[in-house]
Amino acid sequence: MKTIQINGLDKPVTTLIQGSDYFKPDIYEKVCQVLDRYVAIGGNTIDTAYVYCGGESEVAIGMWLKERDNREDIVILTKGAHHDQDGPRVNPDAINHDLFESLERLGTEYIDLYALHRDDPDVPVSVIIDALNEHIEAGRVKAIGASNWTTARIEEANEYASANGLVGFSFSSPNLSLAKVNEPFWKGCVSTDRNGLKWHEKTQMPILSWSSQARGFFTGKFTPDDRSNKDLVRVFYSEANWDRMKRAEQMAEEKGVTVIQIALAYVLNQAFPTCALIGARNDHELVSCFEGSEIELTREEVEWLENGELAD
Template sequence: MEHQRLGDSGLTISKVVYGNWLTHGETVSGDAALACVEAALDAGIDTFDTADVYAMGAAETLLGKAIQGIRRESLTIASKVCLPTGPGPNDRGLSRKHIMESCHASLRRLGTDYLDLYQAHRFDDDTPLDETLIALDDLVRQGKVRYLGVSEWTAAQIEAALTVVAELGLRTRFIANQPQYNMLWRVIEPEVLPLCQRAGIGQLVFQPLAQGVLSGKYQPGQPPPAGSRAAGTGRAPTFIRRVLGDVLLERVQRLRPIAEEAGVSMAQLAVAWTLHRPGVSGTIIGASRPEQVRENAGAAEVRLDDALIEAIDAVLDNLVDRDPTKTARMMAVEPAWMGAPAG
């Protein structure tokens, strides 16, 4: 497994990161979850991403159980705060109260006394930005958090935070942005990515397979295969089925010869594509089975030349969404392929 710096910070992460959104505590639990984490560790993945809201804390608890007994300093653990974790008005957002309480709860569930990376899961319009940034800075000063980041913030929101950090003279700044990013969903490219590159903020991207669509396992005109997330239970099928469509699936199948030419699976092609994009420090993969972890981890060693990347762009072309106004929204929101011809 190859490693690289997260942005221009001194923190080194594995290029492929193991995440447990929509898996641990939802579609994967118990021994299956432990087996996936073990497979990640065996593949050289030492960076793990989770959040307080994933399965309402169960994802953090499972991850904490899976890494118990492993030398803490050998791991990089990231979590997040903002989205609702309870029924109360203070069980959400980026207020000082919720940030402090959520961080302490995450530490308990994960069985650790610090987080390597703590990320604001969304922007909070209802909390003064200086309150949020001071609270996060205090966690760093207290030794409970090592580095800070955001997830799905717009360029304007990130820039505003950078301004407040400078004005208040805070010691810590954001080193990571965690956006949705893949061959089809590239809304960070016009605004977020250039700003982050100027500010030294690395991209820790999620959904490199576009909910499994880019793996090629969903075929046009056919029901989801048995055992796939789209055919399962829980929230995962809802997320996935919103992006399925014959126009898109037919075009994705045209990527298969490109993957074969590169000598990789379609899933590896999709993950490797994100790792070859400017500004991307790491790519988060999710998995329901250990073999999926091993396959996707192999993408870190895949080399894609310019001609191959151009071939991918030529296939997808008008299906690619680059609308920056869709930042912080899911791929299913008016995707570019809606209404596009199959040819």
């Protein structure tokens, strides 16, 4: 499987990152089946978060890591400081609380990739970067990133880090998909727009994209007339996205692959390093994602899929 490098981490990161938002100890056999097969096809990176399944996702992953005795072979991406019923929690106390509990659940002494799950623009970046650097210095975190942060806030944070001899964010985890959003899927979420793509190309900061396949939009199960999935209608139904669907269908036929594989290839063939978080739940879905990750697209093909015209 193809890999990218992320600053601060010695291990390579595979371009397909296995998601775990449905992992629980009570379905541990299924967790093992998915993770064992994911590793067998070359994957090495697992995405989780403090809030997934009330913490059970991290517990299940920790069980698997211990049983397989493969911690040093696996890259763990986990996230903390998600808001709660009282509002934003992006502050040193919340970061400390969530990180230490994540370490305990996962049964590990360090997190390879630690991301803040949300942002709170009211908190100065200096406070956040200072707090995260304490964990880097203590060896509890190898590399830090931002999930659902704007590029402007990431840039501000990294400018502060650079000016003060500290470690800044080395990856971002917004939504990036061929289908462009009408509005955020969840409040406080960030999707990569045209300006975001240009910024990432300029900085070469990697994107680890969630909902990289637009939550099944390109599976062929949905049509403009089928409005049964209210969230998908709200977020992805638009004339421009149906046009992208048609172009993806045309390219898939020409290349002898599936439409959803073309959608995945779009994410993984940007002009900067990218990975795709996938929610595979069985062997068929894993193999489909792997085959999609192997498709190579030219810059012109990527531009045509998105906009129906060639790149400048």
